Amino acid sequence: MKLYDTARAPNPRRVRIFLAEKGIAIPMEEIDFGKAEQKGEAFSAINPLQQTPVLVLDDGTVLSESVAICRYVEELHPEPPLFGVDRLGRALVEMWQRRIEFHLFQPVMLTFRHSHPAAAKMGQVQIPELAESSKARTLDFLTHLDSELRKQPFIAGEHFSIADITALVAVDFMRPARITMPPLDNIKRWRGEVAARPSIVP
Amino acid sequence: MKLYDTARAPNPRRVRIFLAEKGIAIPMEEIDFGKAEQKGEAFSAINPLQQTPVLVLDDGTVLSESVAICRYVEELHPEPPLFGVDRLGRALVEMWQRRIEFHLFQPVMLTFRHSHPAAAKMGQVQIPELAESSKARTLDFLTHLDSELRKQPFIAGEHFSIADITALVAVDFMRPARITMPPLDNIKRWRGEVAARPSIVP
Numbered sequence: 001m002k003l004y005d006t007a008r009a010p011n012p013r014r015v016r017i018f019l020a021e022k023g024i025a026i027p028m029e030e031i032d033f034g035k036a037e038q039k040g041e042a043f044s045a046i047n048p049l050q051q052t053p054v055l056v057l058d059d060g061t062v063l064s065e066s067v068a069i070c071r072y073v074e075e076l077h078p079e080p081p082l083f084g085v086d087r088l089g090r091a092l093v094e095m096w097q098r099r100i101e102f103h104l105f106q107p108v109m110l111t112f113r114h115s116h117p118a119a120a121k122m123g124q125v126q127i128p129e130l131a132e133s134s135k136a137r138t139l140d141f142l143t144h145l146d147s148e149l150r151k152q153p154f155i156a157g158e159h160f161s162i163a164d165i166t167a168l169v170a171v172d173f174m175r176p177a178r179i180t181m182p183p184l185d186n187i188k189r190w191r192g193e194v195a196a197r198p199s200i201v202p
Numbered sequence: 203m204k205l206y207d208t209a210r211a212p213n214p215r216r217v218r219i220f221l222a223e224k225g226i227a228i229p230m231e232e233i234d235f236g237k238a239e240q241k242g243e244a245f246s247a248i249n250p251l252q253q254t255p256v257l258v259l260d261d262g263t264v265l266s267e268s269v270a271i272c273r274y275v276e277e278l279h280p281e282p283p284l285f286g287v288d289r290l291g292r293a294l295v296e297m298w299q300r301r302i303e304f305h306l307f308q309p310v311m312l313t314f315r316h317s318h319p320a321a322a323k324m325g326q327v328q329i330p331e332l333a334e335s336s337k338a339r340t341l342d343f344l345t346h347l348d349s350e351l352r353k354q355p356f357i358a359g360e361h362f363s364i365a366d367i368t369a370l371v372a373v374d375f376m377r378p379a380r381i382t383m384p385p386l387d388n389i390k391r392w393r394g395e396v397a398a399r400p401s402i403v404p
Contacts, residue, residue: 048346049301061290068297075289087277088263095270099251129329144250 003028003069004046004054006038010109010173011066012053013201017165018070020199022077026055033122067097070162082162089157096156096163103141105170110134112177135179142184149186153193160194168194205230205271206248206256208240212311212375213268214255215403219367220272222401224279228257235324269299272364284364291359298358298365305343307372312336314379337381344386351388355395362396370396 005012005028019026031037031052038050047054047064055063055072063069074083084090113119114131145167149155155163171191174181181187194200207214207230221228233239233254240252249256249266257265257274265271276285286292315321317333347369351357357365373393376383383389396402 049305057290063293063297065297065300067300068293071296072289072293075292087274088259090277091265091270091274094273095265095267098267098269103251125335127329127331127335130332133327133329 001026001058002056004031004043004052004056005029006031006033006052007202009033009052010105010169011051013169014066014162014165015053015055015069016201017169017199018073018082018162020201021080021082021160021165021197022073024073024077036122067162082160082165084156084161085159089159093156093161093163096161097166100155100163100166100170104138104145105166107134107137107141108170108173108177108179111138111179112173115178116176118176135177138174138179139182142182142187146184146186149190154190160197164190164194168200203228203260204258206233206245206254206258207231208233208235208254209404211235211254212307212371213253215371216268216364216367217255217257217271218403219371219401220275220284220364222403223282223284223362223367223399224275226275226279238324269364282362284362284367286358286363287361291361295358295363295365298363299368302357302365302368302372306340306347307368309336309339309343310372310375310379310381313340313381314375317380318378320378337379340376340381341384344384344389348386348388351392356392362399366392366396370402 003015003026005016007030031043037043038047038052044050046056046062049064051064053064053066053069055069057063063072071083074081084093111131111134113124114126114128114134120126145155152158154160155167168191171181171187205217205228207218209232233245239245240249240254246252248258248264251266253266255266255268255271257271259265265274273285276283286295313333313336315326315333316328316330316336322328347357354360356362357369370393373383373389
């Protein structure tokens with residue numbers, strides 16, 4: 001297996017943390033977005049959608065999408081379970097994973113893409129109004145999330161899961177997206193605990 | 203169990219089709235977006251994110267997010283498998299499901315929300331430039347998807363899966379979103395076959 005990775009990009013970071021939680025190392029190759037390597041002929045032949053991360057299996061099968069790669073790793077190495085521990089637990093992880101993706105991860109990314117000069121430089125056509133509304137959606141959801149984290153230690157309940165990884169990567173990416181974290185006690189507690197795990201690689 | 207449903211809304215439709223594929227009936231209650239019932243006190247207490255579908259279990263546990271509801275149903279009723287049939291198959295369904303969500307379903311919804319008068323009437327602040335770029339992304343991805351459907355009968359490979367349900371609901375919603383389907387032979391073949399399944403409820 002080989003993992004095509006991109007340093008500093010949020011989606012590949014999700015997979016790096018997931019692998020560290022599992023205690024697994026996979027050979028990696030860096031695709032440098034600064035040099036637009038993802039748009040080059042060699043990488044486009046591997047993933048026509050020109051995104052990292054991508055996992056290439058020994059038989060040549062190409063798996064893209066962070067969560068699909070993580071799910072495959074979970075199938076191969078079920079311990080510790082990061083997609084939920086029983087029927088209902090797996091459904092609740094799926095629910096939270098999606099809530100975090102759609103209401104936190106995506107709005108943070110959109111804020112970055114539609115306001116940061118580095119994104120414009122990489123060819124993103126920016127819509128300032130979308131950056132503003134995405135920033136507002138991020139802040140709204142954080143308030144909701146804070147009230148949920150008063151009731152449970154981790155995003156999806158009693159256990160650390162892939163939803164915590166997605167949420168931490170999103171929250172950390174608020175800095176390049178230039179969104180100031182509001183003072184929310186439960187998120188602060190959760191973030192401190194999750195960020196201290198040995199798996200949390202940059 | 204009880205399912206909160208909304209007629210004509212695309213996400214609840216995904217769950218209705220999924221249940222029909224499994225041959226399962228769950229008591230349903232309609233939440234009428236036309237009357238803003240999702241924003242009412244009663245429903246907000248069930249799902250503070252004010253979205254349908256929502257599945258409420260007999261012990262009161264609330265499951266929101268279409269795919270989380272479908273995954274729970276798959277856990278209870280594994281046959282026929284709609285999330286993939288083996289390790290790699292499950293990862294490939296996850297990959298395709300996400301590709302369809304991010305590059306087709308979401309852009310179609312965004313086109314509708316940011317251009318259709320009915321969405322404005324429901325309180326959506328519209329960004330016309332976002333409707334335009336979302337429409338362009340939809341059309342770009344359809345061309346890519348057409349080339350993939352030349353190689354395989356269903357979205358995620360040899361078997362019908364939840365990715366086909368998501369894709370069909372997205373493609374059908376191009377009509378209210380006012381996006382004209384381009385003449386793409388492989389999508390036409392796939393769409394005809396999938397739309398003819400007895401599970402495809404409105």
